Amino acid sequence: MRHLWAPWRIGYIKGEKTPGCILCEKPREKKDRANLILARGKHTFLMMNLYPYNNGHLMVTPYEHVSSLEELSESATTELMRLMKKTLAVLRKTHKPDGFNVGLNLGKAAGAGIEEHLHFHIVPRWGGDTNFMTVTSGVRVIPESLMETYKELKRHFNFK
DSSP states (O other): OOOOOOGGGHHHHHSOOOSSOHHHHHHHTTOTTTTTEEEEOSSEEEEEOSSOSSTTOEEEEESSOOSSGGGSOHHHHHHHHHHHHHHHHHHHHHHOOSEEEEEEOOSGGGTOSSTTSOOEEEEEEOTTOSOHHHHHHOOOOOOSOHHHHHHHHHTTOOOO
16 A cells, blocks of 8 residues: 655644634634635635645635525625636636636535535636546645745735
8 A cells, every 4th residue: 555645734634623614714813814815805705725626726705604695695696706707817817727617515415515604616627637646546736835826816816
């Protein structure tokens, strides 16, 4: 048996699990860089995924703690879509992907990791990004550090 070591994950595994909703708590902390928050609107915010599927894996999230689109206010729904459009445009410019997976998992059965607070995932995709590491080892290769990606993207999201 071969092993692939990922020592940076131990902090998450052994770390203290705080009660509450991470998508409510992180924006309240006002530590955007540390929490990988790239942009804030009146009703929504844009955050990098701490455990990305690919470089540039982002989440567009309302501040409202709701679990389905039907519960979301009209103003938050409108701003959410505008922020998603802006995010796609920025990622096209900065990362030049061949395509995107844009998704919303509603409910545990649909794969929602945080089912109580809806959020859209935007994942840039490139031809060939499912390489031998993923196919044979079930491992994702992320070629750029989260902070490098944050710095590159942050300069494109200057608004509050």
